[in-house]
Amino acid sequence: MTGIARKNFDSADETRPFEDGKGKLDLVNSDRGPVGRAVFEPGWQWSKHVKPIAGTDSCQADHVGYVVSGRMKIVMDDGASEEVGPGDFFTVTPGHDAWVVGDEPCVALDWNGFGGYAVPTGS
Template structure:
């Protein structure tokens, strides 16, 4: 995974590049020690297809060009043979609170 970050006031703008075959539970989970990705993702898929699932079985899929809002507590992976490029806006660990999102997935 590649990450470019630029501060914009209290917000951070990120360009995240997920490589072909990338899967959070296989490639990131061992480094962070949580069962799922606990970050909220709010932004835009500029390239590729990103799919994912919450522990309750609720699934999502976003294909460029598409806006995204992914709640904390998910696994995600790259679909197909092109990397996923996501432009994301966040507040580091305060994203959920600052954007008024739930702390975990809800229907």
């Protein structure tokens, strides 16, 4: 094994589309685990565009990420909320909904929560 590894999201190991064409998740795998780059299109909301895929009441992913561009509102099941935008590092525990704020796609990288994200129930 070499000490350097390089992958490009434009040639991702896997791409998972969201419902209604509202974005996609590109996933690259490494010996340290999967890393994802998601593009959430304007109008995207987890409860509308991923919930039908995941089959859970709220997002159960544990996110550790960084927002490249755009804005997203995250609301926990208990009502706590935060808006994230360009340059923000974020962590989000399981049990939340989220949606794009504004008319610009939100692009985010995630080192923890995208490995099992938007995987159809039963897969």
